[in-house]
Amino acid sequence: MFFVEAPPGVDAYLLTSQKLLQDQYEREFGDDLQLVKGRDNYVCERYGEVPVPTSRGMCRRPRGPQCQCPYARAKAAALAGPIFCTNTSYFATLRHWRAEQLRKRRLLIVDEAHNLESQLVSVFTAAFPLEQTRAWFGGPLPRLGDADEYRALMRDHLDRLEGRLDTLGRELEALRPSGAAAESFLSMPPSREEQALMAEHEILEAALARIRFFVDAEDREWIVRYPPDIGATLELVPLTVTSMARELLSESADLVVLSSAYLGHRSALAECFGLEEATVRSLTSDSPFALAQRRIDYRPVGRLSVTSLPRLEPALFDAVAAILAEHPREKG
Incomplete structure (x- = not known):
């Protein structure tokens, strides 16, 4: 087991693959780190005992106010604190899809790093469950020969999907009763209908970002996963995440520590993540467990x-x- 101890004042990112491990870090290290999870893990405080997640909270509703909800406070504390602790997928999503300005820190630690490649693949995969294809395309997507054919199909649908996103925004606005003041409407918990529209808006917005990335990434190879089962999900999966991993690791910190029970030979690791092998150092130790x-x-x-x-x-x-x-x- 290795301990990486940073001198006072040195910022670090600590990433792991599981929320359970985040909770364990919080229990064991307490105030030494600042933990943040996705919005669905926090409850909006504006609706008393009605359990509305902050992803559907007041500040996420049309014309909702800027607020300091539990999620916003946790995120602000993590951004300002010396150790920003979160899960790897959320961190990559913040950086790439939400264009968060996460400053470069001195140290990045990726725990359970044997999962890093699969997590990045998941972050960049464009997935289309049947329920969504029915809502967005009118039914299941056709089974085409390769990713290039799907790229042409998605390019043709981009304008319409962006129009659907605008329509969802108008439908959310229309839920406000005529003549009702914004303050009084927002003081009521969102209805099931409003929460469903907010969820679809969020899902479509995220899907559009991935579709645009897929359509524009003609220089990358993609795998098409579309099982023959009825109701199967179409997935457009990047064959490699080398460039994404290199960007994530190099732009997040000056020094990167990948921690795992086993990561393989450093040459394979360097190739997978787009690193210069000469810059990779490998440290090993016996297991601390009997x-x-x-x-x-x-x-x-x-x-x-x-x-x-x-x-x-x-x-x-x-x-x-x-x-x-x-x-x-x-x-x-």
């Missing part, structure tokens, strides 16, 4: 597949519960 705690305990439940999962899930849950019961005082 060998007896690292055994592989094989407990077969059955052959898991899409078809067998519903039948085997109860037995799978029972097996997990039994393992937890056998180790009530152990972490991990």
Whole structure:
């Protein structure tokens, strides 16, 4: 185990792949770091006991006021604090899709860095579930031969989708009763209809950003994932995130630490993330956990597949519960 200790006054980003690990960091390090998650993890304070997430809160509604909700406070504290702690996907989303001005810090630590590539792939993937394609395209998208054909299709739909985004904005505005003052309307919790429109607006806005990126990225290779199942989700996936990873790592901090139980050879790591191999240093150590705690305990439940999962899930849950019961005082 390695400890990276920064001198007083040195800013750092601490990224991890799981919210659970963020919570663990907060418990163990307390005020030494400032933690921020996505908007859905905070409750708007303007509606008393009505649990409205800040993603649907007063400040997110049309003509809503600028406020200092729990999310805004957590984000401001993280931006101003010495250690900005969040999950990797949220951090990459802030930087790329929301154009947040995250200053370059001295240190960037990416914990569970073996997940970094897959997380960046997820951030840059344009996905179209059936429910959304029905709303935006009138039905399922056709099955085309390759990414270039989908690029032409998406280019043809961009103007219409941007028009749909404008329409959603007008529909949200129209929910305000005629003659009602903005203050009195906003003081009421958003209705289910308004929350649904806000959610669709947010999803479409994010999807449009990814579609534009896909349409403009003709110099990149993309994979088309479109299973034959009824109701399948179309995914346009970047073949590599090398350039995105290089930008994220080089522009976020002067010094980057990728931490994981295993990351592979440094040459492979450098190639994957677009780094100069000569600038990559590899440090290894023995596990701090006793060998007896690292055994592989094989407990077969059955052959898991899409078809067998519903039948085997109860037995799978029972097996997990039994393992937890056998180790009530152990972490991990």
